[in-house]
Amino acid sequence: MSDHCEAPAEAPREGASQTPTLVLVGRPNAGKSSLYNRITGGDARVGNFPGITVDVLEAPLDHEGRALRVVDLPGLYALAANGDDAETDEGVARRFLDNLAHEKTPTVLVQVMDATCPALGLRLTRDLLARGTPLVVIATQSDVLAAQGRSLDVEALRKALGVDVRVVSARDPDAKPTVLSAALAALDGAPPPRARSFDPDALGREVLRDAPRVDDEALAARARTERIDRWALHPTLGPLLFVLLMGGLFSAVFLVADPASNLVDAAVQALINVVGRRLGDGALRSFVVDGVLGGAGTVLIFLPQIVVLTVAMELLDASGYLARGVFLVDRLFRRAGLSGRAFVPLLTGHACAVPAIAATRIIRDPRERLTAVLVVPLMTCSARIPTYALLLSAFFASRGAWFRAMVFVALYVFGIASGFVASAMLRRSRTRGRTLPLLLEMPRYHAPDARVVARAGWRAAGRFVRDVGTTILAASALLWALLNVPMPAAFDHAGDTHTMPPAVARVHHSVAAGLGRALEPVTRIAGFDWRINVGLMGSFGARELMVGTLGVITGLEDVEDDDGALATRLREIRRDDGTRAYSTATGLALMAFFVIACQCMSTVAAVQRETRSWRWAGFTLVWTYAVGFALAVLTYQTARALGL
Amino acid sequence: MNPDTLGALPPGGRGVIASLELPSQERAWVDALGLSPGRSVTVLRRGAFRGPLHVRVDSGAELAVDAELASHVRLAAGAP
Numbered sequence: 173m174s175d176h177c178e179a180p181a182e183a184p185r186e187g188a189s190q191t192p193t194l195v196l197v198g199r200p201n202a203g204k205s206s207l208y209n210r211i212t213g214g215d216a217r218v219g220n221f222p223g224i225t226v227d228v229l230e231a232p233l234d235h236e237g238r239a240l241r242v243v244d245l246p247g248l249y250a251l252a253a254n255g256d257d258a259e260t261d262e263g264v265a266r267r268f269l270d271n272l273a274h275e276k277t278p279t280v281l282v283q284v285m286d287a288t289c290p291a292l293g294l295r296l297t298r299d300l301l302a303r304g305t306p307l308v309v310i311a312t313q314s315d316v317l318a319a320q321g322r323s324l325d326v327e328a329l330r331k332a333l334g335v336d337v338r339v340v341s342a343r344d345p346d347a348k349p350t351v352l353s354a355a356l357a358a359l360d361g362a363p364p365p366r367a368r369s370f371d372p373d374a375l376g377r378e379v380l381r382d383a384p385r386v387d388d389e390a391l392a393a394r395a396r397t398e399r400i401d402r403w404a405l406h407p408t409l410g411p412l413l414f415v416l417l418m419g420g421l422f423s424a425v426f427l428v429a430d431p432a433s434n435l436v437d438a439a440v441q442a443l444i445n446v447v448g449r450r451l452g453d454g455a456l457r458s459f460v461v462d463g464v465l466g467g468a469g470t471v472l473i474f475l476p477q478i479v480v481l482t483v484a485m486e487l488l489d490a491s492g493y494l495a496r497g498v499f500l501v502d503r504l505f506r507r508a509g510l511s512g513r514a515f516v517p518l519l520t521g522h523a524c525a526v527p528a529i530a531a532t533r534i535i536r537d538p539r540e541r542l543t544a545v546l547v548v549p550l551m552t553c554s555a556r557i558p559t560y561a562l563l564l565s566a567f568f569a570s571r572g573a574w575f576r577a578m579v580f581v582a583l584y585v586f587g588i589a590s591g592f593v594a595s596a597m598l599r600r601s602r603t604r605g606r607t608l609p610l611l612l613e614m615p616r617y618h619a620p621d622a623r624v625v626a627r628a629g630w631r632a633a634g635r636f637v638r639d640v641g642t643t644i645l646a647a648s649a650l651l652w653a654l655l656n657v658p659m660p661a662a663f664d665h666a667g668d669t670h671t672m673p674p675a676v677a678r679v680h681h682s683v684a685a686g687l688g689r690a691l692e693p694v695t696r697i698a699g700f701d702w703r704i705n706v707g708l709m710g711s712f713g714a715r716e717l718m719v720g721t722l723g724v725i726t727g728l729e730d731v732e733d734d735d736g737a738l739a740t741r742l743r744e745i746r747r748d749d750g751t752r753a754y755s756t757a758t759g760l761a762l763m764a765f766f767v768i769a770c771q772c773m774s775t776v777a778a779v780q781r782e783t784r785s786w787r788w789a790g791f792t793l794v795w796t797y798a799v800g801f802a803l804a805v806l807t808y809q810t811a812r813a814l815g816l
Numbered sequence: 817m818n819p820d821t822l823g824a825l826p827p828g829g830r831g832v833i834a835s836l837e838l839p840s841q842e843r844a845w846v847d848a849l850g851l852s853p854g855r856s857v858t859v860l861r862r863g864a865f866r867g868p869l870h871v872r873v874d875s876g877a878e879l880a881v882d883a884e885l886a887s888h889v890r891l892a893a894g895a896p
Contacts, residue, residue, distance in 0.1 A: 250848040288876065289877060292850050295848055373852075376875075401860070405861055405863070405870060407861075407863070408864065498880065499867070499880045500864070502863065502868050503868075511882075609882035609885035610868050610882035611881055612880045613849070613877060613879055614870065
C-alpha cells in the first residue's frame with residue numbers, strides 16, 4: 173500500500189514563516205484532534221485511545237482576513253522529559269515546543285483541557301505558563317460536564333492562571349470562532365505572567381462545581397462502562413471474548429466482503445467483455461484488456477475487503493475497546509519482550525504497516541519501540557488480502573466459504589505468531605533490555621460516530637482506488653510491455669514454442685518471461701515457475717501487484733478463456749507436457765512467502781524514517797525475504813510429500 | 817509482595833497513595849498521569865494471569881497499572 177500517513181509538520185526553525193501559529197497542546201484523549209478538525213475542517217484521526225495522534229499535524233487557516241497556521245501536537249502529560257526519548261509521541265510534541273522557543277514566529281499555545289478532570293490538565297498548564305509563551309486554555313467536553321450536572325468556574329480559573337479560559341464543545345460549530353478569537357487576543361495582548369504558583373489538585377477541586385442534581389445520564393454512562401468491562405475484562409471470559417472478537421474481525425473481512433467482491437468481479441469482467449468486443453483484435457485490445465483491465469482491474473476486485481477491514485478497525489478504536497485490548501494482552505506480550513502498548517501498532521498493522529510504524533511512538537521505551545517497528549511488517553496488512561483471496565479461490569475452490577475463511581484467519585494467526593517469535597528473538601539479542609511497566613488511561617466506552625467510521629471507510633476506499641489507478645495501473649502497463657518485447661536471442665532460453673499459438677509463444681520469448689525463467693533454478697524448489705517469479709518481481713514494490721501481474725500474464729497467454737476469473741485461469745495453466753503447472757502445494761508455498769516477505773517499499777521507507785537508519789530498513793528487507801523463501805520451500809516440499 | 821502497596825490490594829480494595837517508590841523520571845510520569853500521593857485509589861479488577869490492575873482514582877480517571885509498577889506505589893497505613 174502506499175504511504176497513508178499525513179505528512180508530519182516541519183518543526184519550526186529559526187527565521188521560519190511569520191504566519192501566526194496556534195499550537196494545540198494537551199493531554200492525550202483531551203479532545204485536541206476533535207477541536208483541530210472543528211477549527212480547520214480537517215480530517216485528523218480521532219480515536220478513543222490515549223495517544224492516537226502520533227504526528228504533528230498542521231493546516232493553514234484564514235480567519236477574518238488574517239492568515240494563520242494551526243498545529244495539532246501529539247498528547248503530552250508534562251513538559252519534563254520523564255525518561256522517554258525524543259521519538260515517542262510525547263517526545264515529538266516536546267521537541268516541537270522546544271524548537272518554538274527558539275524561533276521568531278508569533279505563537280500562541282492553545283491548551284486543550286478535559287473540563288471534567290481539570291486537576292490533571294492543570295499540571296501541564298503550570299509547565300506551559302513557565303515558558304512565557306502566550307497561552308489560552310480551552311476546556312472541552314462541556315457537553316459531558318453539563319450532562320454530569322457540573323460546571324467549571326471559568327472566572328476563578330482565569331483569575332488563578334492569569335490567562336483567558338473558555339469552555340467549548342468540539343461538536344458545537346461556535347467552538348471555532350470562540351477558540352480563534354481567544355487565541356488571537358492572547359497573541360496580540362501582553363505575555364502571560366510566568367511565575368504562577370498553584371496546586372493543580374487544589375485548584376482543580378476549587379473550580380469544578382458540583383450542581384445539586386444527580387445526573388442520570390452520566391451515571392448511566394458510567395454504569396454502562398462498568399457493565400461492559402465486567403464481561404470484557406473478566407479474568408476468564410475477557411481473554412476468550414478478545415480472541416473471538418479478533419477472529420470475528422478477520423474472518424468478517426473474508427465472509428462479509430466476499431459477496432461484494434464477486435459483484436465487483438462480475439462488473440470488471442463485463443467491462444472487459446464490452447471493451448474487448450469494441451476494440452476487436454490487435455495490440456490496442458491486448459493492451460487495454462490484458463494489460464490495463466487484466467492487471468489493475470483485477471486488483472480493484474478486492475476493494476470491499478479493504479473497506480470492511482478499515483471499518484471494523486475504526487469501530488474497535490472509536491468504541492474504546494483498544495485500551496481494553498492493551499489491558500488483556502499486556503501479560504502475553506511480555507513473553508515476547510513487548511508491553512501491551514505494542515498491541516495498538518500491531519493491530520493497526522493489519523490495515524497498513526506504514527501508519528502502524530508511526531503508531532509505535534506510543535511505546536515509551538526506545539528498544540521496545542524499535543522491536544515493534546521491526547515486527548509490524550509481519551502483521552497481515554490489507555495489501556496481502558488480494559493475493560490470499562486469489563490463492564484461496566484458486567486452490568481451495570472445492571471447499572466451502574467457511575473453510576476458506578478459517579484458512580484466512582490462520583494466515584493472520586501465522587503472521588502474528590511470526591511477529592512474536594521475531595520479537596522474542598530480537599529482545600534477547602539486538603534490542604535486549606527492560607520492558608517499561610504499563611500505565612494507561614482507560615477511556616469510557618462510546619458509541620462510535622457513524623460519520624467518522626464511514627469517513628474512514630471512504631478514505632480507505634479512495635486510497636485503494638488511487639493506488640490501483642496510479643502505481644498498479646502503471647506497473648501493469650509496464651509489465652504488459654515487458655511481456656510483449658522479445659528477449660534478445662542470446663539470452664532467450666524459452667525452448668521450442670512452435671506448437672504454441674503465436675500469442676502464447678510471444679509471451680514465452682518476452683523479456684519478462686526471460687527474467688522469470690532466469691530465477692527458476694532457485695525458485696523451483698518452492699514450486700515457483702517463471703510466471704510466479706515475474707509476479708514476485710512485480711510485487712517487490714507493492715504486494716497487490718502480484719495479482720495484477722498474474723492477471724496480465726494469464727490474459728496474454730489466453731489461459732482457458734479470456735472471460736474466466738483469474739482464479740480459474742490460474743488453475744488451468746499447463747506445463748509444456750500438458751500437466752497442471754500449479755497445485756495446492758504451490759498455493760500454500762506462495763502464502764507462506766507472502767506471510768513473511770516485506771514486499772512493500774513504503775514500509776521499508778517507514779522503517780528507515782522511524783529508525784533513522786538504512787541498516788534497519790535493509791535488515792527488514794533481507795531477513796523477511798530470506799526467511800519467507802525458506803518457509804515457502806519447506807511448505808512446498810512438505811505439502812508435496814503429503815500428496816497435496 | 818509488600819502488603820502496604822497498591823499491588824497487594826485485592827479487587828474492591830481501596831487505599832490512599834502515600835508515595836511513589838520509583839526513579840525520579842518515572843515518578844514524574846506516573847504522577848502526571850494522575851497516580852499521585854494523596855489520591856485515593858480503588859482496585860476494580862486484576863487482569864488474567866497476574867496481568868495489570870484496573871484502578872479508579874478519585875479524580876474519576878481509570879487506569880491500567882502494571883502489577884510491577886503497582887508494587888512500587890506505597891499506600892498510607894490505616895487508610896480506608
